[in-house]
Amino acid sequence: MNTAFLINSVQQASLCTNSNSEHLICSVKATIERYKKANTDTSNTGTVAEVNAQYYQQESAKLRQTISSLQNSNRTLVGDSINTMSLRDLKQLEGRLEKGINKIRARKNELLYAEVDYMQKREMELHSDNLYLRTKVAENERGHEQPMGMQMGAASTSEYDQMAVPYDSRNFLQVNIMQQPQHFSNHLQPTTLQLG
Incomplete structure (x- = not known):
């Protein structure tokens, strides 16, 4: 295809006359440049595509081999393919399994000790909270x-003290809903209101 392109370009250039020599030189140079560019583009594209294809083929072969190896190892660890193993291989497998079990037990014990430590700290916090709440309940009961003791003491006070209206420090009238209301209207004469 590229050679046909070049032959076609040369034939077009030979048809030009001498008066168009400058145009002919420019046209030939442009044609050669186009040929070089087209030739390098197709060769580079093919090379890059081939390199990519080879790379992916190699990678897929490596991955298939890794998957196969892992599947065989998994079958061995589970005990599915031990019938074909030699005594030496079985001892190695047993040693690897014992090391794995020891690591698993060590990690499990670490987690259990951490849990026990956390629970002991939590127990101390709850015990402290319990003591705090007990003291608050005792203070509340006291x-x-x-006030009951104060009411018994108030019964022995004079009549004047009982009639006095207590005020708090903010000059608000304190009202006890448990006491009977005091009526001071006994001394006042009722007045009539006339509308009209």
């Missing part, structure tokens, strides 16, 4: 017992 707070409820104290």
Whole structure:
């Protein structure tokens, strides 16, 4: 295909006259450049594609071999293909399995000790919280017992103290909903309101 392209270009160049010699030289140079470019593009494209294909074929062969090796190793570890193993291979397999089991047990023990340590710390925290709550309950119970004692002491106080209206430090009237309301209207005369 490339040779046909070159022959066609040369035939077109030979048809040109001498008066067009400058144009002929430029046309031939352009044709040669196009040929070189087309030739290198197709050869490079083919080479790159071939290299890529070879690379992927090699990689897929390596992966197939790795998969096969892992499947065989897995069958051996599970015990499916031990019938064909020699005594030496069986001893090596047993040693590898014992090492693996020891690592598994060591890791399991680490996790169990960490869990026990966490639970002991949590137990101490809960014990501390329990003590705190018990002291708060005891303080609350003492707070409820104290007003009852004050009410018994208040019964022995004078009548004047009982009639006094207590105020808190913010000058608000304190109202106890447990006491009977005091009526001061006994001394006042009712007045009539006339609308009109």
